[in-house]
Amino acid sequence: DGGITQSPKYLFRKEGQNVTLSCEQNLNHDAMYWYRQDPGQGLRLIYYSQIVNDFQKGDIAEGYSVSREKKESFPLTVTSAQKNPTAFYLCASSAWTSGTDTQYFGPGTRLTVL
Amino acid sequence: QKEVEQDPGPLSVPEGAIVSLNCTYSNSAFQYFMWYRQYSRKGPELLMYTYSSGNKEDGRFTAQVDKSSKYISLFIRDSQPSDSATYLCAMSDSGGGADGLTFGKGTHLIIQP
Numbered sequence: 001d002g003g004i005t006q007s008p009k010y011l012f013r014k015e016g017q018n019v020t021l022s023c024e025q026n027l028n029h030d031a032m033y034w035y036r037q038d039p040g041q042g043l044r045l046i047y048y049s050q051i052v053n054d055f056q057k058g059d060i061a062e063g064y065s066v067s068r069e070k071k072e073s074f075p076l077t078v079t080s081a082q083k084n085p086t087a088f089y090l091c092a093s094s095a096w097t098s099g100t101d102t103q104y105f106g107p108g109t110r111l112t113v114l
Numbered sequence: 115q116k117e118v119e120q121d122p123g124p125l126s127v128p129e130g131a132i133v134s135l136n137c138t139y140s141n142s143a144f145q146y147f148m149w150y151r152q153y154s155r156k157g158p159e160l161l162m163y164t165y166s167s168g169n170k171e172d173g174r175f176t177a178q179v180d181k182s183s184k185y186i187s188l189f190i191r192d193s194q195p196s197d198s199a200t201y202l203c204a205m206s207d208s209g210g211g212a213d214g215l216t217f218g219k220g221t222h223l224i225i226q227p
Contacts, residue, residue, distance in 0.1 A: 033214060040122060042202065042217035043158075057188075058214055059161075066207070077177060090157055102148055103215055105157035 003027065003073035006091050012087065013021060013078070021076045021109045023091035032074035033092040033103060040054045043090060049074055078111060086113045117141070120203055120218025133190040137203035137218045140184065142206040147179050149188045152200045152220065161201075162188065169206075193225045208222050 013019045020085045023031065031050045035043040045058030049068040063082025068074055074093075078085045088110050092103040120137045123197075133217055143196040146165055150158035164170045164186075170177045176189040186205075190197055200222050204215040 006157075020195045031212060035217075040219060041206075042118070042120070042219040043215070044217075045214040048214050056213070088155075102146065102160060102163050103204075104160060105150075108155070110155070 004091060004093055004104060006089075006106040006109050008109060009107070011109055012114050014113060015113065016075055016080045018079050018111075019111065021078070021089055021111070022089075023074045023076065023106060024072055025074075025091075025093045025106075026072060027095070027104065029093035029104075030071070030095075031093045031094045033072070033094070034058075034066065034076045035089040035090045035092065036066070037090060046089075052098065063086065075080055083110055087111060118205065118216050118218040119220055120202060122219050122223055124222040126224040126226060127193060129193060129195060131193050131225075133188075133193050133197070133223060133225075135188040135190075135201050135203075135223070137186050137205075138184055138214075139186075139205060141205075141207070141216075142181075142184065142200050143207040144210070145181075146206045147177070147186050148204040148206075148215070149175075149177055149200040151197075152179060152202060154199075158202055194224045195227050198223060198225045 007022045033048040034046040047066040049055035065077045091106040094103040118139045149162040150160040165180045174191045178187040200218045200220040203218040
């Protein structure tokens with residue numbers, strides 16, 4: 001089955017800890033994205049990557065970091081510098097080189113700060 | 115400017131009714147328009163994708179784009195309880211949302227059996 005997987009489904013973090021959220025896709029998509037969703041809010045773009053070993057900041061990148069060492073993988077690290085990290089995190093991918101394609105989402109990771 | 119406006123609801127309608135969901139936007143560069151359905155605690159699922167102005171139909175769903183008014187709509191015919199979800203509009207000025215999509219806040223839809 002082709003798709004996007006995110007792990008873990010639920011993640012708990014203590015104050016001051018860094019945590020890494022996993023995102024893997026087997027759709028052979030070039031581009032991958034991380035969004036954050038808060039209650040009553042739309043999705044906000046954290047980081048995106050259009051090609052391996054390259055990534056760009058989105059609208060709310062502060063306190064987050066990413067890497068793109070493989071086409072299939074785009075992990076997100078939530079650092080201790082992120083002051084309000086409790087949220088639902090969504091990873092997406094896209095074959096953006098096609099003008100008719102769009103983004104497809106994984107099932108999400110719910111991060112809670114204790 | 116990347117603002118997208120969407121009424122958060124909740125919108126509650128009886129089963130079988132026609133549902134109309136809408137978004138307005140301000141950035142005239144947007145050309146690609148999407149509707150996603152999101153069930154509680156799940157990832158968004160792509161429903162409809164349209165380019166530029168016009169209508170697109172897929173089963174019970176019809177998407178309309180009016181670029182002159184900066185207004186997009188999603189119509190659901192013969193609504194079912196399983197359609198109860200949050201519907202997110204999204205848009206982009208680049209194909210495939212290459213540099214990210216701009217989302218509305220979502221409309222919470224409830225279909226009453």
